[in-house]
Amino acid sequence: MNKWLGGQKRKAYFTAAAAVAITVAMIIYPEESFQASLSGLKIWWDVVFPALLPFFIAAELLMGLGVVHAMGALLEPLMRPLFNVPGVGAFAWAMGLASGYPIGAKITGRLRKENLCTKTEAERLVAFTSTASPLFLVGAVAVGMFHSPALAGTIAGAHYLSALLVGLLMRWHGRGEPSFTKEKRTENLFRRAAREFYRARLADGRPFGQLFGDAVRESVNSIFFVGGCLMMFSVVIRVLTICGVVGWISKGLGALLALFGAEAGIVKPIISGIFEITIGSQLASAADVSLFQQIMATNAIIAWSGLSVLSQVATMLNDTDLSLTPYIFARVMQAVLAGLLTFLFLNPAQTVSAPVKVIPQLSFLTKLGQASLLLLTIILLLLVLGILIASLAKKRIVFFSIHRAKD
Numbered sequence: 001m002n003k004w005l006g007g008q009k010r011k012a013y014f015t016a017a018a019a020v021a022i023t024v025a026m027i028i029y030p031e032e033s034f035q036a037s038l039s040g041l042k043i044w045w046d047v048v049f050p051a052l053l054p055f056f057i058a059a060e061l062l063m064g065l066g067v068v069h070a071m072g073a074l075l076e077p078l079m080r081p082l083f084n085v086p087g088v089g090a091f092a093w094a095m096g097l098a099s100g101y102p103i104g105a106k107i108t109g110r111l112r113k114e115n116l117c118t119k120t121e122a123e124r125l126v127a128f129t130s131t132a133s134p135l136f137l138v139g140a141v142a143v144g145m146f147h148s149p150a151l152a153g154t155i156a157g158a159h160y161l162s163a164l165l166v167g168l169l170m171r172w173h174g175r176g177e178p179s180f181t182k183e184k185r186t187e188n189l190f191r192r193a194a195r196e197f198y199r200a201r202l203a204d205g206r207p208f209g210q211l212f213g214d215a216v217r218e219s220v221n222s223i224f225f226v227g228g229c230l231m232m233f234s235v236v237i238r239v240l241t242i243c244g245v246v247g248w249i250s251k252g253l254g255a256l257l258a259l260f261g262a263e264a265g266i267v268k269p270i271i272s273g274i275f276e277i278t279i280g281s282q283l284a285s286a287a288d289v290s291l292f293q294q295i296m297a298t299n300a301i302i303a304w305s306g307l308s309v310l311s312q313v314a315t316m317l318n319d320t321d322l323s324l325t326p327y328i329f330a331r332v333m334q335a336v337l338a339g340l341l342t343f344l345f346l347n348p349a350q351t352v353s354a355p356v357k358v359i360p361q362l363s364f365l366t367k368l369g370q371a372s373l374l375l376l377t378i379i380l381l382l383l384v385l386g387i388l389i390a391s392l393a394k395k396r397i398v399f400f401s402i403h404r405a406k407d
Contacts, residue, residue, distance in 0.1 A: 025239040040234030044227035055099035060215030066200030084171035100133030120174035127330035128167030145285035154345040162337035233308040273301030303338035
């Protein structure tokens with residue numbers, strides 16, 4: 001007991017000392033801290049806010065309306081054999097793929113709160129549904145940072161394939177624990193989905209006006225928290241760089257990475273990527289190293305997602321009983337897999353050349369509309385795909401039942 005208290009005390013002292021040190025550094029370097037905060041704010045307003053807000057609101061609406069419960073009944077034959085999670089996990093997976101961090105964790109936390117999955121199933125689910133969005137991978141990284149649309153397939157392919165592999169591997173997490181399974185039925189699959197939809201809608205009970213208002217309020221609060229994390233970690237990375245902490249860590253990490261053939265110029269981007277995904281990816285794309293090492297480091301950074309995203313995920317799961325340990329393990333595992341999968345998509349000796357594509361500046365409302373349209377497309381495709389796979393699954397699923405009259 002005393003040992004445990006001693007460990008808790010050391011943790012408390014270390015956390016307080018780190019917070020005081022960063023605060024003092026911000027006071028000593030106010031101009032640099034302000035510019036870093038402004039940079040984080042610009043990224044949040046130009047990219048994160050219009051990209052995530054429609055998905056946050058739509059997720060809340062679909063949960064309250066009962067649509068997610070219907071999808072769970074339809075997609076159980078797909079999600080259970082592959083990832084050992086209930087069918088409602090397909091909604092978190094699709095939304096995570098469409099909009100990126102941290103909406104997969106937000107939806108998973110909501111599913112757990114409504115007891116639509118067990119603790120272990122939710123930990124499996126959040127491990128592979130937290131992914132970067134296609135808009136970020138293709139538009140921001142491949143085109144915006146590397147100025148080469150030809151790299152979009154390499155970056156997106158390594159990221160999503162590594163996420164899929166993590167999902168398949170995490171199905172063994174807590175294998176012996178009970179799963180969330182409903183009583184087996186042999187009735188019409190669509191009839192069951194319709195009943196689940198109606199049952200969930202009655203259980204919620206809120207009129208649409210109230211449901212929409214609650215969805216907007218909660219989503220705006222969540223998106224402002226994401227912006228705060230982005231700004232704060234931008235400042236932390238900047239002051240740590242000025243104070244020489246990043247350089248000190250680079251020496252030790254550089255010596256370790258050199259054993260695997262990594263060039264010295266890639267060390268600082270990796271350290272920055274440990275804290276924040278966008279800043280780390282930007283530095284990796286500008287590092288004075290080979291293109292292969294740039295892409296490999298970028299894929300690993302995006303898969304890890306940074307402490308900034310980790311803090312966002314922790315907040316989304318704050319009111320649940322989920323442990324962050326499996327999620328952190330999954331992020332490390334995906335970072336390694338994404339880096340290694342670069343070999344499949346990009347030869348170490350290959351050079352990629354493509355004309356720089358100038359992306360016109362779009363208005364805020366245009367970005368909002370594009371994000372909403374992408375959301376609708378993803379949901380429709382998910383429903384069509386789920387119904388198709390469910391109909392072809394090698395399970396006893398009865399779509400139509402015929403009852404013979406007894407003689």
